[in-house]
Amino acid sequence: MSDVLDPSMPLLNARHERFAQAWAANNQDQAECARQAGYSERSARKQGCILVTYPDIRARRDYLATKAAEGFVMDRQQWLESFRRLATKAEQAGDFAAAKGCLAEIGKACPGFYAPVETDGKLEITIVQAPVEV
Secondary structure, three states: OOOOOOOEEEOOOOOHHHHHHOOOOHHHOHHHHHHHHHHOOOOHHHHHHHHOHHHHHHHHHHHHHHHHHHHHHOOOOHHHHHHHHHHHHHOOOOHHHHHHHHHHHHHOOOOOOOOEEEEEOOOEEEEOOOOOOO
16 A cells, blocks of 8 residues: 555645645745745755655645646637737837747747738737638
C-alpha cells in the first residue's frame, strides 16, 4: 500500500495543502510557497526544502497543476481575437513594437487572411475568415 493519499483530495494538514496549492499555482521558490502556506519568515526556507520531499505534497502539486492546465482552453479564434485586442491596445498606448509583434503572430497563424489597413496613421486590424470550400 502506498503512503501517498489520493491526490484529488485536499491534504489533511492545512499548511501542507496551502503549500501544494502555492507550488502548483506559480511554481515559485520553495521558501515563498512556505511563507504563503503560513510558515514564518524565519523557518520558510527550511520548511520549503523539507516539504518538497514529501510524496503526498508532490502528488497533490502535480494533480493541481494538471487540473489547472486542463481548465485552460482557448480555441484558435479566441487566440487570434486576444492578439487583435492586444495589438489594438498596444497601438493606442504608442507601443508600436508590441503591436507589430502581435500582428506578426496573427500573420503567422493566418497566412493570406491577415488584413492590416493603415488609414490616417491608425492601423485597422481585421481578421478575414477563409472561405469554406464545399
